Amino acid sequence: MxxxxxxxxxxxxxxxLISKKLTAKDYEVIQAGDGEEGFExxxxxxxxxxxxxxxxxxxxxxxxxxxxxxxSEIAKTPVIILSNLGQKEDIDKGMNLGxxxxxxxxxxxxxxxxxxxxxxxx
Amino acid sequence: MTKEKNIITNFIDGILFLDEKEELVLVNKxxxxxxxxxxxxxxxxxxxxxxxxxxxxxxxxxxxKKEVTINGKTIEASFINKKGLLIILRDITKEKMxxxxxxxxxxxxxxxxxxxxxxxxxxxxxxxxxxxxxxxKEQEKYLxxxxxxxxxxxxxxxxxxxxxxxxxxxxxxxxxxxxxxSLIEENIKQFKEKAKEKEINISFKKEGSCLEAxxxxxxxxxxxxxxxxxxxxxxxxxxxxxxxxxxxxxxLTVSVKDTGLGIPKEQQKKIxxxxxxxxxxxxxxxEGSGLGLYINKEIIKAHxxxxxxxxxxNKGTTFFFSLPLAKK
Numbered sequence: 001m002x003x004x005x006x007x008x009x010x011x012x013x014x015x016x017l018i019s020k021k022l023t024a025k026d027y028e029v030i031q032a033g034d035g036e037e038g039f040e041x042x043x044x045x046x047x048x049x050x051x052x053x054x055x056x057x058x059x060x061x062x063x064x065x066x067x068x069x070x071x072s073e074i075a076k077t078p079v080i081i082l083s084n085l086g087q088k089e090d091i092d093k094g095m096n097l098g099x100x101x102x103x104x105x106x107x108x109x110x111x112x113x114x115x116x117x118x119x120x121x122x
Numbered sequence: 123m124t125k126e127k128n129i130i131t132n133f134i135d136g137i138l139f140l141d142e143k144e145e146l147v148l149v150n151k152x153x154x155x156x157x158x159x160x161x162x163x164x165x166x167x168x169x170x171x172x173x174x175x176x177x178x179x180x181x182x183x184x185x186x187k188k189e190v191t192i193n194g195k196t197i198e199a200s201f202i203n204k205k206g207l208l209i210i211l212r213d214i215t216k217e218k219m220x221x222x223x224x225x226x227x228x229x230x231x232x233x234x235x236x237x238x239x240x241x242x243x244x245x246x247x248x249x250x251x252x253x254x255x256x257x258x259k260e261q262e263k264y265l266x267x268x269x270x271x272x273x274x275x276x277x278x279x280x281x282x283x284x285x286x287x288x289x290x291x292x293x294x295x296x297x298x299x300x301x302x303x304s305l306i307e308e309n310i311k312q313f314k315e316k317a318k319e320k321e322i323n324i325s326f327k328k329e330g331s332c333l334e335a336x337x338x339x340x341x342x343x344x345x346x347x348x349x350x351x352x353x354x355x356x357x358x359x360x361x362x363x364x365x366x367x368x369x370x371x372x373x374l375t376v377s378v379k380d381t382g383l384g385i386p387k388e389q390q391k392k393i394x395x396x397x398x399x400x401x402x403x404x405x406x407x408x409e410g411s412g413l414g415l416y417i418n419k420e421i422i423k424a425h426x427x428x429x430x431x432x433x434x435x436n437k438g439t440t441f442f443f444s445l446p447l448a449k450k
Contacts, residue, residue, distance in 0.1 A: 011237055017244045024253065055233075084236035087287070088295045088340065105240035106276045109247040 002028040003121055006047035008038030008064065009082070010056050014105070018051065018082075021110040022117070035059035039067055042074050049121055051113075052099070054083035054090070065097045078120050082113065136197070136211030138178075144169035144207070156197050156211045169207075181209070189214070221289065228286040232279045239279065242272050274409060281413040284344070285396070288420040294338045297425070299448045302342070302367055302374055303333045309346045310365070317354055323362045324350070330369030334448040341421045342445075348414035349378040349441050355410070356403055356439075357382035373427075375444040384435040393431070394419040402435065418443070 005027050009015040012033070019029045030045050032038035035056045042050060042064075050068070054061035061083065069075050081094045086104035094102050100120050103113060130137055136153030140146050145168045149161050157164075157177035164176060172178045180190050185201040196215045202208040246269045248254060250262065257265065287293045310324050317324050335342075353363045361381040368375050385393055385400050392398045397412040422429040422443050433439035 011241070013241045014237070014244070017241065017248065021248065021253065084233055084240065087283075104236075106236045106243060106279070110244050110253075111247070111251065 002026055003048040004028045004030060004045065005049050005051060005117065006030045006032065006038070006041055006045060007051045008032045008035065008041075008056065008061070009051070009053040010034055011053075018110060018113065021114060025114055027117070035061065035064045039064050042068055042077060043071070046074065047077065049117060050077055050079045051082045051117070052079050054081060054085050054094070062093060062097060065094065065099060069098045080116060080120060082108075136209075138209040138211070140169060140207040140209075142206050146172060153209075153211055156192060156195070156213065158193055225286040225290050228282055232283045232286070235279055236276075239272060239275055243269070243276070246272065278411050278413075281411055281417065284417050285413060285420075288417065288424075293421070294341060294424045297336045297338050299334050300337050300339045300342065301334050302376065302445075303328050305339060305343055306346060306365055306367060306376065309343060309350060312347070313350050313354060316351075317363070320354060320357065321360045322354055322357055324365065325362070326365045326367075328367040330367070330374075332369055332447055333367060333374060335374050335425075335445040336448045337425055337445060342425070345418045345421050345443065346376070346378075348418050352410075352414060352441075353378050353380035353382065353439075356380065356406070361438075369447060372447060373444040374447055375442055377440050377442045379438065379440040381438040384437055384439050385431070385433040386435050390431075390433060394429070 005022055007015055007018060007022075007029060009018070009031075010033050015031050015033070019031060022029050030041055030047060032041045035058045038050075038052070038056070039059070041047075052061045052064060056064070059067075061081065065079055065081075068077060068079065075098075079099045081099045081102045082105055083090070083094075083102070084105050086102075086107070091102045101116055103116060108116075130148070130150050133150055133152060136156045137148065137150045138146060138153050139148035145166065146164055147166075149165055154161055159177045164172065164178065167176075169182065173182045177192070181188070181199050185203055185207070187198065187200050189196055189198050191197070194215075195213055196218050198212045198214045200210045200212070202210070246265055249257060249265050250269065284293070306326060306328075310326060313324065350363065350365070357363065357380045363381075364377075364379045366375075366377045366379070368377075383402050383406060386402055389398075389400045393400070394415050396416040398416075399410055399412040403410065419429055422445070425445055427443055427445040429441070429443040431439055431441045
């Protein structure tokens with residue numbers, strides 16, 4: 001069965017690009033455009049992995065991550081942060097909250113992101 | 123009242139003067155206001171007494187330029203130690219605020235720019251990977267070019283973010299004892315491809331037993347990256363780069379020597395200024411931002427180190443930086 005990946009990203013174009021790439025690699029993609037919707041979808045859809053943006057309307061990505069880790073039902077969902085924040089403090093904060101990886105969007109190509117997804121899922 | 127006294131009394135900056143016997147003999151109105159005190163509380167006291175208690179305590183620990191916060195105001199104190207001690211107090215609250223606002227602005231703009239630039243990057247890459255169907259050779263060539271230009275933009279934004287952090291004074295992060303030799307070797311590896319393209323040979327020599335310094339490794343890596351990148355960019359085809367790491371009792375010194383363009387003598391003074399690019403370099407390469415060496419200077423300064431260079435035009439440049447050794 002195809003692995004299911006949830007993307008929480010408020011920029012529709014970025015979401016579209018990465019979805020296309022993931023779909024081409026036989027992943028099933030679920031999308032959310034803000035933190036609230038994203039958290040609801042993690043609970044409902046139980047994805048195999050979450051690609052999480054940080055600067056989001058409403059509750060931000062850090063908060064989403066915190067909520068996921070505090071909810072025993074979904075706490076084990078692997079989370080890769082995919083954001084354009086990227087100061088050491090942000091990275092440390094994300095990793096300390098339990099993210100598997102922290103990728104700066106502008107520093108990674110779609111293929112490199114897929115590679116990280118593959119590694120995290122294997 | 124004499125003219126001079128009048129000027130001093132009503133001067134816009136706070137003025138205090140301790141005579142040669144280290145006794146406070148002059149306090150003007152502004153100084154009273156800044157220090158939130160009255161003349162009669164401090165006048166006539168000597169340096170030792172003033173250091174112990176009262177509004178000047180914090181300021182007088184040493185006589186280097188410093189900022190102190192009094193009643194929510196940021197006061198900058200400067201000292202002139204000549205036939206007595208002259209202390210000048212200036213309210214820099216507004217300046218600080220403007221600077222902070224400017225830095226926040228740059229940081230927000232840079233972060234906002236990263237999103238569209240990421241979509242350009244990803245789209246171009248997906249075209250090049252033929253995610254949207256086959257492309258021909260010519261299309262590939264131009265897409266590659268745009269991709270390179272976009273990557274420059276990514277770098278420029280990184281530089282701007284770095285600078286805004288530097289200027290906020292919260293740049294160096296969690297310094298740890300770091301082996302500089304491995305940091306250099308790691309860096310050289312990263313530049314292998316780029317050096318090969320220009321047939322440039324990079325060699326590395328290390329001398330000394332202790333090659334550790336307490337640094338923020340990410341930032342020192344950036345310093346090395348900037349220096350090696352410049353040494354390749356401004357080198358001749360087939361040139362060479364020698365990187366040396368040495369140590370004495372107190373410091374580690376790294377030098378990066380190239381056989382390239384060199385820095386014109388008349389422009390050497392400005393080489394560490396923000397956005398400055400030397401004339402000969404501007405002719406040969408239009409890509410640099412003029413931010414790398416400024417960032418380097420600030421990073422090394424924040425580590426209490428030194429950075430300098432020797433250069434002869436058309437022969438080459440050697441950049442040096444030294445950092446205090448890690449204490450055992």
